[in-house]
Amino acid sequence: MSIFHELAKKPWLINPAEVEGVPPPAAFFVPVGKVGLRVFLVVVTVVFTLMLIAYGDRMLFSTWRPMPEPWLLWLNTALLITSSLAMQWAKSSAKQGNSDGMRDGLLWGGVLTIAFLAGQLYVWQQLVDLGYYATSGTANAFFYLLTAIHGLHMMGGLVAWGRSVFKMWRGGAVADLRLSVELCTTYWHYLLLVWLVLFAMLLFS
Amino acid sequence: MSNGVFDDVQVIPPAEVDDVELYHAHSFITKYVFSQDAKIIAIQYSATAITIGLVGLVLSWLMRLQLGFPDTFSFISPDQYYQFVTMHGMIMVIYLLTALFLGGFGNYLIPLMVGARDMVFPYLNMLSYWIYLLAVLILTASFFVPGGASGAGWTLYPPQAILPGTPGVEWGIILMLVSLVLFIIGFTMGGLNYVVTVLQARTRGMTLMRLPLTVWGIFVATILALLAFPALFVGGVMMLLDRVIGTSFFMPEIIQAGELLGTDSGSPLLFQHLFWFFGHPEVYIVALPAFGIVSDVISTHARKNIFGYRMMVWAIVGIGGLSFIVWAHHMYVSGMNPYFGFFFATTTLIIAVPTALKVYNWVLTLWKGNIHMTIPMLFCVAFILTFLNGGLTGLFLGNVVVAVPLSDTMFVVAHFHMVMGVAPILVIFAAIYHWFPKMSGRMLHEGWGQFHFWVTFLGSYLIYFPMHYLGFVGVPRRYYEIGETSFVPPSAATLNEFITIMVLIVGFAQVVFIINILVSIFKGKESGPNPWNATTLEWQTETTPPSHGNFGDELPVVYRWAYAYSVPGVDADFVPQNMHPDDVKGSGSADDPSGHH
Ligand code: HEM
Ligand SMILES: [Cu+2]
Numbered sequence: 001m002s003i004f005h006e007l008a009k010k011p012w013l014i015n016p017a018e019v020e021g022v023p024p025p026a027a028f029f030v031p032v033g034k035v036g037l038r039v040f041l042v043v044v045t046v047v048f049t050l051m052l053i054a055y056g057d058r059m060l061f062s063t064w065r066p067m068p069e070p071w072l073l074w075l076n077t078a079l080l081i082t083s084s085l086a087m088q089w090a091k092s093s094a095k096q097g098n099s100d101g102m103r104d105g106l107l108w109g110g111v112l113t114i115a116f117l118a119g120q121l122y123v124w125q126q127l128v129d130l131g132y133y134a135t136s137g138t139a140n141a142f143f144y145l146l147t148a149i150h151g152l153h154m155m156g157g158l159v160a161w162g163r164s165v166f167k168m169w170r171g172g173a174v175a176d177l178r179l180s181v182e183l184c185t186t187y188w189h190y191l192l193l194v195w196l197v198l199f200a201m202l203l204f205s
Numbered sequence: 206m207s208n209g210v211f212d213d214v215q216v217i218p219p220a221e222v223d224d225v226e227l228y229h230a231h232s233f234i235t236k237y238v239f240s241q242d243a244k245i246i247a248i249q250y251s252a253t254a255i256t257i258g259l260v261g262l263v264l265s266w267l268m269r270l271q272l273g274f275p276d277t278f279s280f281i282s283p284d285q286y287y288q289f290v291t292m293h294g295m296i297m298v299i300y301l302l303t304a305l306f307l308g309g310f311g312n313y314l315i316p317l318m319v320g321a322r323d324m325v326f327p328y329l330n331m332l333s334y335w336i337y338l339l340a341v342l343i344l345t346a347s348f349f350v351p352g353g354a355s356g357a358g359w360t361l362y363p364p365q366a367i368l369p370g371t372p373g374v375e376w377g378i379i380l381m382l383v384s385l386v387l388f389i390i391g392f393t394m395g396g397l398n399y400v401v402t403v404l405q406a407r408t409r410g411m412t413l414m415r416l417p418l419t420v421w422g423i424f425v426a427t428i429l430a431l432l433a434f435p436a437l438f439v440g441g442v443m444m445l446l447d448r449v450i451g452t453s454f455f456m457p458e459i460i461q462a463g464e465l466l467g468t469d470s471g472s473p474l475l476f477q478h479l480f481w482f483f484g485h486p487e488v489y490i491v492a493l494p495a496f497g498i499v500s501d502v503i504s505t506h507a508r509k510n511i512f513g514y515r516m517m518v519w520a521i522v523g524i525g526g527l528s529f530i531v532w533a534h535h536m537y538v539s540g541m542n543p544y545f546g547f548f549f550a551t552t553t554l555i556i557a558v559p560t561a562l563k564v565y566n567w568v569l570t571l572w573k574g575n576i577h578m579t580i581p582m583l584f585c586v587a588f589i590l591t592f593l594n595g596g597l598t599g600l601f602l603g604n605v606v607v608a609v610p611l612s613d614t615m616f617v618v619a620h621f622h623m624v625m626g627v628a629p630i631l632v633i634f635a636a637i638y639h640w641f642p643k644m645s646g647r648m649l650h651e652g653w654g655q656f657h658f659w660v661t662f663l664g665s666y667l668i669y670f671p672m673h674y675l676g677f678v679g680v681p682r683r684y685y686e687i688g689e690t691s692f693v694p695p696s697a698a699t700l701n702e703f704i705t706i707m708v709l710i711v712g713f714a715q716v717v718f719i720i721n722i723l724v725s726i727f728k729g730k731e732s733g734p735n736p737w738n739a740t741t742l743e744w745q746t747e748t749t750p751p752s753h754g755n756f757g758d759e760l761p762v763v764y765r766w767a768y769a770y771s772v773p774g775v776d777a778d779f780v781p782q783n784m785h786p787d788d789v790k791g792s793g794s795a796d797d798p799s800g801h802h
Pocket of ligand 1: 618625627
């Protein structure tokens with residue numbers, strides 16, 4: 001049922017199919033959590049897009065002094081990709097009702113994400129040691145800002161992840177966990193995508 | 206008989222929708238303080254917003270006292286004047302209007318009007334309110350920190366907002382930005398609820414095109430807010446970093462008293478773009494819910510179906526979309542490329558088309574209606590006039606050649622107060638008089654309501670009409686005093702005195718209104734469940750005020766749109782949305798299209 005079809009309706013005319021008290025044909029039969037997450041990701045996309053536009057705008061200025069890209073960022077990227085894969089594994093295991101697979105995938109996903117965040121902090125440390133302070137150039141400031149906001153979103157994801165792990169640990173059935181694992185996975189894939197775009201922009205500058 | 210759309214029959218899903226598992230509160234605290242019931246959250250939001258709005262109102266009195274009677278009030282210094290302007294603007298736009306329309310009316314009306322038991326994420330909804338409260342408290346605290354509140358103007362333009370010389374640069378601006386960032390986080394939690402509830406929690410038969418326009422207005426405004434607030438969020442966070450750790454996102458290289466400040470090639474203009482990318486849609490975040498509410502209230506009180514329902518929906522959606530491509534009309538004097546100016550002037554004029562369409566449709570709804578001049582109706586008619594008025598001056602300001610000389614004069618102040626100050630506030634009053642009986646089970650006092658209406662309506666015109674004239678002669682905005690200025694005639698001072706006296710009179714009427722609310726909660730005339738004979742679902746609840754879960758054991762089933770008023774051949778002059786076709790008495794059918802188009 002497309003939204004356009006819905007918007008083209010004439011509610012002042014009677015529609016026999018709807019008079020008999022059926023559910024609205026347009027209600028998407030999708031769990032609210034999924035719709036909620038999608039809407040939230042749209043909001044997050046706007047946040048990152050605006051920051052990237054600002055970043056790109058500054059890049060074009062003659063006073064732009066780019067900063068180095070520590071090789072560690074490549075390792076961190078690899079960590080984040082594997083954590084996303086682990087979450088995917090958890091999700092498909094949950095779908096098949098395989099609780100061991102779900103547990104392993106979820107745990108690995110979280111551990112790798114924590115490793116990623118630690119790696120990011122280490123990159124910050126390296127850059128500060130090299131004298132690239134946030135205050136000593138707009139490029140530096142954007143680097144810290146973008147990585148920080150991305151990291152904060154990852155940490156938010158870890159809170160949701162922690163809740164799923166907690167439920168699992170308390171012996172929750174796979175069926176009860178399936179939705180939260182699925183939502184976490186979507187979120188992880190999304191943040192991986194964001195990271196790849198950010199990283200590409202950083203390399204590009 | 207019908208338009209022949211039968212193909213839905215094959216795809217009818219099972220007629221039972223799962224009833225949601227309701228959260229049940231066990232103690233007083235979880236029931237009324239940390240409540241997850243959207244109706245309680247709505248009242249919390251409204252009470253907080255109105256309280257901080259009263260602070261904004263008192264600030265406007267102080268400003269007007271200074272403008273009307275310069276050199277009289279020794280306790281208002283130039284610095285304080287700036288702080289009052291700033292806090293007044295920010296409080297009114299964000300903490301009062303946005304919070305009241307979306308957090309207040311959104312929370313109360315969405316679940317009831319779509320036939321849901323509650324919002325879909327009640328816990329998040331509760332969190333949303335508490336974060337909003339925290340944001341309000343932090344904002345208020347900024348009056349009391351060393352240096353006082355920020356005086357940067359509500360637009361907070363850097364670099365001046367965070368450089369010495371602007372009041373509140375020590376702490377005020379920091380608290381202001383933190384408060385805004387929190388507000389946005391809190392709002393996002395609420396906003397997710399409003400959107401997903403409208404999409405997913407509608408009751409059986411409540412198709413999108415049967416939603417009352419109030420819900421459409423709030424729904425689209427929420428989407429706008431979800432997409433626009435991120436710009437303020439990004440700008441706020443970046444400015445906070447500039448101020449606190451000394452980055453240079455918005456700070457160009459600045460020489461102060463012959464010395465380089467150590468800032469580095471940032472872009473002040475970038476902030477302006479971010480601010481207005483949020484700021485213009487913000488006007489519609491406030492206006493769209495108002496549009497929706499007005500449509501429903503006039504239809505109910507004129508006993509007539511809304512004229513051009515589908516057009517109204519499309520106009521709301523269209524205005525929402527267009528509002529994202531007009532923002533730079535606030536930046537005509539920022540030195541932009543003239544072609545950009547041309548582009549933004551064009552989009553600004555285009556957005557007037559769907560807006561004017563709505564005005565026509567309201568007028569046509571009233572046309573030959575059985576108009577009951579109740580207090581809500583009076584406020585709605587006043588809104589239509591005021592919005593039209595503010596919209597017309599907006600057309601002037603949308604054009605670069607007119608906007609440039611009028612920029613930063615009192616004309617602009619008059620324009621935006623008409624269009625987004627007075628107009629939405631009139632709708633808020635209409636809505637409070639209209640829905641108060643549902644929220645409390647009692648009517649607001651009619652006589653006091655009349656007094657409140659006439660003083661507010663006429664008073665606002667006496668305040669803002671003359672202000673246009675002050676703008677024409679060149680009285681600048683955001684000035685503590687203009688003293689003797691060659692191009693401003695002395696009569697401007699007399700006019701300023703007059704305006705200030707009107708402001709105090711209008712202010713007094715608001716005090717009467719608040720007292721009316723407080724007294725009527727306990728002593729008002731009992732209203733019964735549906736005093737206005739309205740069709741929408743919130744009036745059909747089993748109890749008034751609606752209990753936790755909104756509807757009784759069974760959710761209502763919706764059979765028709767929200768505007769079945771004065772249907773030919775039906776005995777009653779209204780048919781509730783959830784009345785079964787077999788129960789409609791009369792020779793015709795409530796759902797017979799031959800009667801009304
Ligand atoms: C009776 C009610 C009100 C009165 C008397 C009033 C009065 C004023 C005054 C005197 C100024 C400062 C003008 C200047 O020196 O530039 C001002 C600014 C402003 N007002 Fe109001 N106002 C009222 C209600 C509202 C409402 C409801 C809104 C909501 C949109 C609002 C939004 C603003 C904004 C955004 C500014 C600009 C602040 C700035 O320049 O930074 N006002 N108002
Ligand atoms: Cu605008």
